[in-house]
Amino acid sequence: MTNDTIFAIATPPGRGAIAVIRLSGPQVEATLTALGAPKVKPRMASVRDLTHGGAHIDQALILRFVGPHSYTGEDSAELHLHGGRAVVEAASSALIALGVRPAEPGEFTRRAFQNGRMDLAQAEAVADLIDAETAAQARQALGQLEGKLSETYIGFRRDLLHALALIEAEIDFPDEEVPDNLARTAGPVLVRLAEDLRRAVDTGRRGERVRDGYRIVLIGETNAGKSSLFNALVAREAAIVTPIAGTTRDVLDADLVIGGYAVTLSDTAGLRDSDDPVEAEGVRRARLRAEQADLRLWVRAPGDPEGVAADYAQSGDLVIANKADVGTVTATRGLDSLTVSTQTGQGLPDLHDWIAARLARDLSGADFPAITRERHRLRLTEALAAVEAALAALDVAPEMAGDDLRRAAEALSRVTGAIGVEDILGQVFSTFCIGK
Ligand SMILES: Nc1nc2c(c(=O)[nH]1)N(C=O)[C@@H](CNc1ccc(C(=O)N[C@@H](CCC(=O)O)C(=O)O)cc1)CN2
Ligand SMILES: Nc1nc2c(ncn2[C@@H]2O[C@H](COP(=O)(O)OP(=O)(O)OP(=O)(O)O)[C@@H](O)[C@H]2O)c(=O)[nH]1
Numbered sequence: 001m002t003n004d005t006i007f008a009i010a011t012p013p014g015r016g017a018i019a020v021i022r023l024s025g026p027q028v029e030a031t032l033t034a035l036g037a038p039k040v041k042p043r044m045a046s047v048r049d050l051t052h053g054g055a056h057i058d059q060a061l062i063l064r065f066v067g068p069h070s071y072t073g074e075d076s077a078e079l080h081l082h083g084g085r086a087v088v089e090a091a092s093s094a095l096i097a098l099g100v101r102p103a104e105p106g107e108f109t110r111r112a113f114q115n116g117r118m119d120l121a122q123a124e125a126v127a128d129l130i131d132a133e134t135a136a137q138a139r140q141a142l143g144q145l146e147g148k149l150s151e152t153y154i155g156f157r158r159d160l161l162h163a164l165a166l167i168e169a170e171i172d173f174p175d176e177e178v179p180d181n182l183a184r185t186a187g188p189v190l191v192r193l194a195e196d197l198r199r200a201v202d203t204g205r206r207g208e209r210v211r212d213g214y215r216i217v218l219i220g221e222t223n224a225g226k227s228s229l230f231n232a233l234v235a236r237e238a239a240i241v242t243p244i245a246g247t248t249r250d251v252l253d254a255d256l257v258i259g260g261y262a263v264t265l266s267d268t269a270g271l272r273d274s275d276d277p278v279e280a281e282g283v284r285r286a287r288l289r290a291e292q293a294d295l296r297l298w299v300r301a302p303g304d305p306e307g308v309a310a311d312y313a314q315s316g317d318l319v320i321a322n323k324a325d326v327g328t329v330t331a332t333r334g335l336d337s338l339t340v341s342t343q344t345g346q347g348l349p350d351l352h353d354w355i356a357a358r359l360a361r362d363l364s365g366a367d368f369p370a371i372t373r374e375r376h377r378l379r380l381t382e383a384l385a386a387v388e389a390a391l392a393a394l395d396v397a398p399e400m401a402g403d404d405l406r407r408a409a410e411a412l413s414r415v416t417g418a419i420g421v422e423d424i425l426g427q428v429f430s431t432f433c434i435g436k
C-alpha cells in the first residue's frame with residue numbers, strides 16, 4: 001500500500017483562483033516526466049506546461065520535494081493549477097491514467113507519521129488545525145503540532161523508565177551495592193510523576209473544551225425568558241418564544257464563538273412538574289444537560305421563587321435576573337447574578353463580557369499543554385492508576401511495581417503512537433480531509 005503513489009486535490013472543491021494537487025510516492029518523478037515536466041528542480045517553484053496524450057492540461061506551477069525532505073518523507077510534488085473544474089478534472093484523469101491512486105482521507109499525514117516525520121499527537125494536531133474555527137483552537141493545535149504535548153508525554157515516560165531501572169536493579173542484583181530501600185530511591189521519582197500525571201488529568205477537560213466547545217446551559221422556571229435569552233445570544237430567532245409556560249420541550253443547541261472560544265449554548269425546557277409526558281421528558285433532558293454543562297445560567301424572572309436555582313446550582317453558576325424592564329428578582333442564595341432584559345437589551349453586553357471572562361479563566365493557557373482528546377485522557381488516567389499501584393507495591397512486591405510501571409509506560413506510548421498504533425490508526429486518520 002505505502003508503495004503506491006497517491007494524489008489528492010488539496011484545495012476546497014469547486015471553482016477557485018488556484019487548485020493544488022499534491023502527490024506522494026515513489027513514482028512522483030516518473031509521473032511529472034510523463035506529464036511533460038521532467039527534471040523539476042527540488043524546492044524551486046517552476047512553471048511548466050502539463051500535457052497528457054497530446055492534450056494540453058494547463059500551464060502549472062510545480063513544486064517538487066525529494067524524500068525524506070518532504071511533508072510525507074517520500075518523494076512528493078504539488079501541481080498548482082488554474083482553479084477551474086475542467087482543468088482539475090483533466091489533471092486528475094491524467095494522473096489516474098498514469099497509475100497514480102486517489103489518496104484516502106489523511107493518507108499524506110498518515111505517511112508522514114509512518115515515516116517518522118511526526119508522532120501521532122502531532123498528526124492529530126494537523127487535523128485539529130484544519131478544523132480550527134476559533135483563535136484558541138488554532139493556538140492549541142499549533143502548540144500540539146510543534147510537539148509541546150508530545151514533549152510532555154516523553155518526559156513522563158523518561159521519569160517512568162528511570163524509576164523502572166531503579167526497581168529492576170534492585171530485583172536483579174539484590175545482594176549487590178544497590179540501595180535496598182526502593183522507597184528511598186524510586187519512591188520520590190514516582191511520587192513526583194504521580195503528581196504531574198494527576199495535574200495533567202485534572203487540567204484535561206480544558207483542552208477538550210477548547211477543541212469541542214465549552215458547554216453553557218440556560219436553565220430555570222418556565223417563562224423566565226430562557227429562549228428569549230438564547231435568541232439574543234445567538235443573534236437570531238432560533239428558539240420559539242411565547243407567553244405560554246412550557247413552550248420549550250427539546251434541548252436546542254447552538255454553536256457560537258465568545259471571546260475567541262468555541263461555545264455550545266443550550267436552551268432547555270422550563271423546570272416544573274408536569275403530567276404531560278412530553279413536557280416531563282423535556283424537563284428530564286434539561287436536568288441531564290445542566291448536570292453535564294461547564295456553566296449553568298439560571299434564568300429567573302420577577303416573581304419567580306428562588307427554588308430550583310438555589311437547590312440545584314453548582315458553585316460558579318450565574319443567575320440571570322431577567323425582565324428588568326418589569327421588575328426586580330430577589331437574590332439567590334450563594335450565587336452571583338446579573339440583571340438583564342432581553343426585551344430592552346439592558347445588561348446583555350455585561351453578560352457577554354462576564355461569559356468571556358469566565359471562558360478565559362477556565363480555558364486560557366495554564367501551565368500544562370492540555371489534553372485535547374478523550375483518547376489521551378483515558379491513557380493518562382490509566383498511566384496514573386498504574387503509577388499509584390506501583391507506589392503501593394514498591395516495598396512489598398517490587399516485581400509487581402515493575403509490571404505496573406511497564407503498563408504505565410505502555411499507556412503513555414500509545415498517546416504519541418510509539419506503540420500499539422495499528423488499532424487506532426484507522427480511527428485517527430479517517431476523520432481527516434482528503435488531501436491531508
Ligand atoms: N503548498 C503547501 N503549503 C503548506 C503545506 C504543504 O504541504 N504545501 N503544509 C503541509 O501541511 C503546511 C506547511 N508544512 C510543511 C511542513 C514540511 C514540509 C516539508 O516539505 N519539509 C521538508 C522539506 C523542507 C524544506 O525543503 O525546506 C523537511 O522538513 O525535510 C512542507 C510543508 C502548510 N502549508
Ligand atoms: N417584559 C419582558 N418580557 C420578557 C423578557 N424576556 C422574555 N419575556 C417574555 O416572557 C415570555 C416567555 O419567554 P420565553 O423566552 O419563551 O421563556 P422560557 O423561559 O423559554 O419559557 P419556557 O420555554 O416555557 O420554559 C415571552 O412572552 C417573552 O416575550 C424581558 O426581558 N422582559
Ligand SMILES: [Mg+2]
Pocket residue numbers: 226227228239240247248267268269270
Ligand atoms: Mg423556552
